[in-house]
Amino acid sequence: MRLFWCLLFAALAFAVFSPDIIKATPSPEKRKDKRSNEPAAPIVKLPLNAALILTPDFCATKWTTGNGWTSAKDSYAVGQAACEYLEPTLKDAFSTVTTLQAPRPEAEVAVVLQPKIVNADATKGGKREMVVLLEWTATDAAGKTVWVQTVQGTASHKRGGAFSYKKNFKLLLADAVKDAAEESAREISLAPELKALAGDHAAAEVSK
Amino acid sequence: MITAKGLRCFRKTLFLIFLLPMVCIAREFPDYPARKPGECALSDEKEGLKIGIIPVDDAKEQETYFRTKLSPKGLVPVYVVMQNGRTNGSFLFQKAKITFGSGGDASGPHVRSTSGEVMSIVGAGGILGIIGAVKMTHASEVEENLIKKEIQSKTVPPGSEMHGFLYVRAPNGSPREKIHISLPVTDSITNQTITFEFTF
Numbered sequence: 001m002r003l004f005w006c007l008l009f010a011a012l013a014f015a016v017f018s019p020d021i022i023k024a025t026p027s028p029e030k031r032k033d034k035r036s037n038e039p040a041a042p043i044v045k046l047p048l049n050a051a052l053i054l055t056p057d058f059c060a061t062k063w064t065t066g067n068g069w070t071s072a073k074d075s076y077a078v079g080q081a082a083c084e085y086l087e088p089t090l091k092d093a094f095s096t097v098t099t100l101q102a103p104r105p106e107a108e109v110a111v112v113l114q115p116k117i118v119n120a121d122a123t124k125g126g127k128r129e130m131v132v133l134l135e136w137t138a139t140d141a142a143g144k145t146v147w148v149q150t151v152q153g154t155a156s157h158k159r160g161g162a163f164s165y166k167k168n169f170k171l172l173l174a175d176a177v178k179d180a181a182e183e184s185a186r187e188i189s190l191a192p193e194l195k196a197l198a199g200d201h202a203a204a205e206v207s208k
Numbered sequence: 209m210i211t212a213k214g215l216r217c218f219r220k221t222l223f224l225i226f227l228l229p230m231v232c233i234a235r236e237f238p239d240y241p242a243r244k245p246g247e248c249a250l251s252d253e254k255e256g257l258k259i260g261i262i263p264v265d266d267a268k269e270q271e272t273y274f275r276t277k278l279s280p281k282g283l284v285p286v287y288v289v290m291q292n293g294r295t296n297g298s299f300l301f302q303k304a305k306i307t308f309g310s311g312g313d314a315s316g317p318h319v320r321s322t323s324g325e326v327m328s329i330v331g332a333g334g335i336l337g338i339i340g341a342v343k344m345t346h347a348s349e350v351e352e353n354l355i356k357k358e359i360q361s362k363t364v365p366p367g368s369e370m371h372g373f374l375y376v377r378a379p380n381g382s383p384r385e386k387i388h389i390s391l392p393v394t395d396s397i398t399n400q401t402i403t404f405e406f407t408f
Binding site for chain 2: 147149
């Protein structure tokens, strides 16, 4: 009888003070392609100078789900996390990346990249899964749209107890955005349209 | 005074309380079978790009793939597949440029049906609010599945294809009012917009 109450107490204590991380974003070498489930292709640098447009509005984007009345309200500061992780990750995909707050015609870049947050949501169960969708539009120096792509970033973490819930929530958001940033870099380095743009750019440089 | 019988009953109840959520979590969302444009209810081909669409009106099919019935709440999931059959030159699909209407009038992203209701494309994140299912069991899993199955803006490179669902808000009636949808895509070679139109 005493043992039963001890076990029940231990189960309740575990639910409240449970450990933080169950699954973190996989390391690049263990990462798999989400469509084919094959090992993901490595990110290859494109010989292009790119401008990354991160407007103040984009960085301040918060995605809210639920209404706090009939459903749990969650607010995801996706823009803030994206502005932290996008530039360092995209540096692996281009020769140079210049971050601008607005498009500047005088900026001497071969490609201008503009991200948009399309959706962000997380499940509410004991193990939370989060999805972040980023839509990319790439334009060339003449302003022509050469590439459009929507990438999906995912992550999962344990919900956590009363004391670890907020911390786990931040980790979940950060990992989902990091995953979206890495997927973005990979899609960019694989895009035939951007490879062709790099080829045209190289040919133009030679002819100068 | 706790009797042995009472304790057994309490243990069984506790076991069931822990077991029930696990059974519910185990429910999965099957993928909608991928189709080629030629296998769809409606299809068209222009400049080497084939597009096929299937309006999934059947509530049973909706229950199978989305774990919720969308039609009774005035939402029609529409399966869209695009296939670039060219050897060079991509097509750019931008979801924000889709326009649609009813009865052969595609005039904007939001139009009114003949009964005066607003028709529009609904993002997967807003569907549960519309169908009033925010309190249903595993609403967040249903919503995430809707998001994952939704078609997004993409570039379709030569020899490749993409597919997904559009969620169209349309007047709830029997029979359903006809929907006319225009899907514009940009040809990367000519930089011209090619529009595919379907009525269903």
